[in-house]
Amino acid sequence: MKQARRLDNAPPYLFVEIEANIKKALAQGVDVINLGIGDPDMPTPDFVVDKMISAVKDPKYHCYPEYSGCIEFRTAVSRYYKRRFGVTIDPETEVVALLGSKEGIAHIFFALVNDCDFTLVPDPQYPVYQLATALTGGVPYPMPLTKENGYLPDLSVIPQEVIRRSKILFVNYPNNPTGTVADLNFYQRLVDFALEHDIVVCNDNAYSEFTYDGVIAPSILQAKGAMETAVEFHSLSKSYNMTGWRIGYAVGNKDAISKLKKMKENIDSGIFTAVQLAGTEALNRGDEFAKTMRSVYKRRRDTAMEELKNLGLEFEVPKGAFYIWVKVPPSFTSKTFTSMLLEKTGVVVAPGNGYGSFGEGYIRISLTVGHERLKEAFERIKQLSF
Ligand SMILES: Cc1ncc(COP(=O)(O)O)c(C=O)c1O
Incomplete structure (x- = not known):
C-alpha cells in the first residue's frame, strides 16, 4: 500500500x-x-487513583468531555502556575488540556507551520519536534546543543534567511537527554528573539519538578513579554508517575493556544473527564x-x-x-x-x-x-x- x-x-x-x-x-x-x-x-499516587475510581463511577462523566479540558483541570493548572512560578494564567483562554504533552507538541506544529517553513529545534532533542515538523512539510533547522555552548542553543549563528522563514522555536529545559537546566536569563533572550522576529517560542517543561543540587527550574512564562509569544508544554506523566493516563497541558500566549485548540477540535474529542479530575487532584495535592x-x-x-x-x-x-x-x-x-x-x-x-x-x-x-x-x-x- x-x-x-x-x-x-x-x-x-x-x-x-x-x-x-x-x-x-x-x-x-x-x-x-x-x-x-x-x-x-x-x-501513580493513591490519592490520584482514588479520585479516578470515584469519578469513573459517575455517569455524568461518561459523555464527551469539553474540548479544551474541564474547568476544574484548567483552574488547577492556573493555580499550579501561580504557586510554582508566580505566573498568572487565565484558565479560560491561556490553557488547553492535552492527551499527554506529546500530542500537543506535535499538534502545535500542524497549527503554525506551512510547507517549507523552518522550525528551530534543538539537536539533540526529544524527537517529536523534528518529526512533527517533517510531517507538516516544514523543515527542521537544528540548533546544536554541545558541551561548548553549555547545551543551550546559540541564536547568533542562525542565518537571517532561516530566521525570516521560521515559525516556531522549540526548546526543552530541564533537558532530555542532556540533563541541562536553563535559567531565566536564557528564557528572556529567547523571548526577546521571538518577539523581534515574530516567531512563537515553545518550552517543553515536562521535567520541571526534577532538578538537583539546589537548582530550581523556572518557566519560560516568567520572562518579560513571554505571554505575547511563548507557549509552555507540561506533562503529568513524569511528576506524578502518570505516563499511562495520557494527560498534559499547554499554557501561554492566547493566540497560539487558540490555534492549537482549533487544530485539536478537528482531530480529537478531548480527554476522559475522569482522567482530568484525577489530574486535577495530582496538580492540587501533588507537590x-x-x-x-x-x-x-x-x-x-x-x-x-x-x-x-x-x-x-x-x-x-x-x-x-x-x-x-x-x-x-x-x-x-x-x-x-x-x-x-x-x-x-x-x-x-x-x-x-x-x-x-x-x-x-x-x-x-x-x-x-x-x-x-x-x-x-x-x-x-x-x-x-x-
Ligand atoms: C522532553 C519530553 N517531552 C514530552 C514528553 C512526552 O510526555 P507525555 O507523556 O506527556 O506525552 C517526553 C516523554 O518522554 C519527554 O521526554
Whole structure:
C-alpha cells in the first residue's frame, strides 16, 4: 500500500525501535534491564487513583468531555502556575488540556507551520519536534546543543534567511537527554528573539519538578513579554508517575493556544473527564509527592554517576530530568555501544544519535529502574572490557 508522502519524511520513532529490540531479547530469555525509556517505574499516587475510581463511577462523566479540558483541570493548572512560578494564567483562554504533552507538541506544529517553513529545534532533542515538523512539510533547522555552548542553543549563528522563514522555536529545559537546566536569563533572550522576529517560542517543561543540587527550574512564562509569544508544554506523566493516563497541558500566549485548540477540535474529542479530575487532584495535592520522587531520582543519579566514574566513562552531571548523557568509549559509535551492551549484558540504553546528529557518540541512561536494579546493571557492565 502506498503511504502519504508526508510519512516518507518520518523515520521510525526511536522508542518503537528500542521496544522492538527489548521484545526480541525477552523472547530469547534475556533478563533485560531497561535503562532506555523514560517511563517512571513507580505507581501513580493513591490519592490520584482514588479520585479516578470515584469519578469513573459517575455517569455524568461518561459523555464527551469539553474540548479544551474541564474547568476544574484548567483552574488547577492556573493555580499550579501561580504557586510554582508566580505566573498568572487565565484558565479560560491561556490553557488547553492535552492527551499527554506529546500530542500537543506535535499538534502545535500542524497549527503554525506551512510547507517549507523552518522550525528551530534543538539537536539533540526529544524527537517529536523534528518529526512533527517533517510531517507538516516544514523543515527542521537544528540548533546544536554541545558541551561548548553549555547545551543551550546559540541564536547568533542562525542565518537571517532561516530566521525570516521560521515559525516556531522549540526548546526543552530541564533537558532530555542532556540533563541541562536553563535559567531565566536564557528564557528572556529567547523571548526577546521571538518577539523581534515574530516567531512563537515553545518550552517543553515536562521535567520541571526534577532538578538537583539546589537548582530550581523556572518557566519560560516568567520572562518579560513571554505571554505575547511563548507557549509552555507540561506533562503529568513524569511528576506524578502518570505516563499511562495520557494527560498534559499547554499554557501561554492566547493566540497560539487558540490555534492549537482549533487544530485539536478537528482531530480529537478531548480527554476522559475522569482522567482530568484525577489530574486535577495530582496538580492540587501533588507537590509533596513530586518532591519525594525528586529525592528518589537524586539517589539513583548519584549512584549511577559514581558507577560511571568507576568505569572511566565521561558524562554530563545532570542538573535536571532523570537521564545521564554519557560519552561512548572511543572505539564505539552510539549504535555499536548500545547493541554491544544489550547483547553482552542485557542492559538497554538509548543511542544518542536517535536524538539528532549532535547526539552521535553518546548514549542516554534513564534512571527509571529501582536502585538495586540500577546497581545490577552496572555490575554487569563492569564485567566488560572496553
Ligand atoms: C522532553 C519530553 N517531552 C514530552 C514528553 C512526552 O510526555 P507525555 O507523556 O506527556 O506525552 C517526553 C516523554 O518522554 C519527554 O521526554
